[in-house]
Amino acid sequence: MLLPRVKRTHEPHRLDDGTVRIGGEIYGIASEITDPLGGAWAALTLMDGTRTPDDIVRTICGSVPGISAPEAREIVGTLIGSGHVEDASAQVPDEISARERDRYGRSQAFFHLVDLTPRPHAWEAQVRLKKARVVVLGLGGTGSHAAWALAATGVGRIHCVDADVVELSNLNRQVLYNEEDIGRMKVDIAVERLRRLNSDIEITGESRRVDGEAGLRRLVQDCDVLALCADEPKGRGLAEGISVWANRVCAASGVPWVGGGYNGPLVTVGTFERGRGACYECLVEGEARRRRPDLPADLGGPGVMAISAGISGQLVAHAVISLITEVPQPTTGTFLGLNLIAPEHHVWVRHPPRPGCSVCAPSG
Structure with a gap:
């Protein structure tokens, strides 16, 4: 994943005890993260689609005390694999025409919301249906x-x-x-x-x-x-x-x-x-x-x-x-x-x- 970004409908929240919740809780797809040092919250805050995973790891190491580089890489990798994060650099695939983007845009939004499997792009479900x-x-x-x-x-x-x-x-x-x-x-x-x-x-x-x-x-x-x-x-x-x-x-x-x-x-x-x-x-x-x-x-x-x-x-x-x-x-x-x-x-x-x-x- 080149530029990780938290999905718009999966905005994270931090509770008073430091626990982080991410994902659509009302849809039954939320995840809860125990985050005593604040590394997960820092990573999620940095995942705005403008930084690479390496950039995020370096920033965490420099700003969150007590977290080593291997630990930061593990945090970032786990979050990317959680399904709550998308690649901001991903493009709409050639298989999906402009007409189909208009026609199936709301279907794509549904799949993108509920899917917790990392995908190469946000239109994979629609491509599979088309084939x-x-x-x-x-x-x-x-x-x-x-x-x-x-x-x-x-x-x-x-x-x-x-x-x-x-x-x-x-x-x-x-x-x-x-x-x-x-x-x-x-x-x-x-x-x-x-x-x-x-x-x-x-x-x-x-x-x-x-x-x-x-x-x-x-x-x-x-x-x-x-x-x-x-x-x-x-x-x-x-x-x-x-x-x-x-x-x-x-x-x-x-x-x-x-x-x-x-x-x-x-x-x-x-x-x-x-x-x-x-x-x-x-x-x-x-x-x-x-x-x-x-x-x-x-x-x-x-x-x-x-x-x-x-x-x-x-x-x-x-x-x-x-x-x-x-x-x-x-x-x-x-x-x-x-x-x-x-x-x-x-x-x-x-x-x-x-x-x-x-x-x-x-x-x-």
């Missing part, structure tokens, strides 16, 4: 909202898949369609509307009903992430159903995937990547062991409105974006969500992989 290809399977309540969010955020290539036509009953929750679309193929309308939303990315689509692992395997070829927003066909056990097919096909293909859904007011999303936590089947089996035998754990059903479908789709899109950008770090191997009529009920499901599970194995 990514995502398949959205299912364009109903969850899928239509997810596809819209991914297109708006700038995912470079989105492939939409659905075999259904628009029906009047869809219009209470499916954001891409209107009354004039009734009877038309969802995928045709989705591609048309998403292209009008963002002409700078590639939107493709096909009318296809996935009926087995072979068909799903063809879909995820050359795909970075699968957004599974379809709940049909359903399975009767751990060996059946489209979620199980996605679990096995994506693991074998090395493709991470996200699945979301709703059941009345309960909205959840699961994020899975081989070698990073339990797979879908391990989570379902682990949760089945934890719950009473007569208490089902599946998602899906007729009870849904625009709000629950929208939250479901946005959670799916957020999980997909986190897999692509690593901002925030993806919560793989988990189900998470919320209950719209019980604000205190937060869904957080995590179980260890089953011994010998071939899907969870890191490789092979």
Whole structure:
């Protein structure tokens, strides 16, 4: 890092006891530093984008008693590696045009705020999104909202898949369609509307009903992430159903995937990547062991409105974006969500992989 500078939204504060806090405390990304000699506070004060790390080390050694040069270098290195500091000399990369800077500037500000991984420049997350290809399977309540969010955020290539036509009953929750679309193929309308939303990315689509692992395997070829927003066909056990097919096909293909859904007011999303936590089947089996035998754990059903479908789709899109950008770090191997009529009920499901599970194995 040539010219370290504390991120504007991560302004440090020093407490009366000498402790230093840096970062967005209200966002849950703050760091607290014990600083009895004042070296960390001095370094942060000097990190204004006009000095090199060596300049900062020399100034600390000359102004803060009791701190040696190796200690000062360690302080500066630790702060640079904390994610609260950016390089003031970094330029916007050539991959991001002036039009894209305008279009995605607020997205860049979001990523820059919450990202605690040192990056070569502040636009890395947007560059990763621009280079990514995502398949959205299912364009109903969850899928239509997810596809819209991914297109708006700038995912470079989105492939939409659905075999259904628009029906009047869809219009209470499916954001891409209107009354004039009734009877038309969802995928045709989705591609048309998403292209009008963002002409700078590639939107493709096909009318296809996935009926087995072979068909799903063809879909995820050359795909970075699968957004599974379809709940049909359903399975009767751990060996059946489209979620199980996605679990096995994506693991074998090395493709991470996200699945979301709703059941009345309960909205959840699961994020899975081989070698990073339990797979879908391990989570379902682990949760089945934890719950009473007569208490089902599946998602899906007729009870849904625009709000629950929208939250479901946005959670799916957020999980997909986190897999692509690593901002925030993806919560793989988990189900998470919320209950719209019980604000205190937060869904957080995590179980260890089953011994010998071939899907969870890191490789092979």
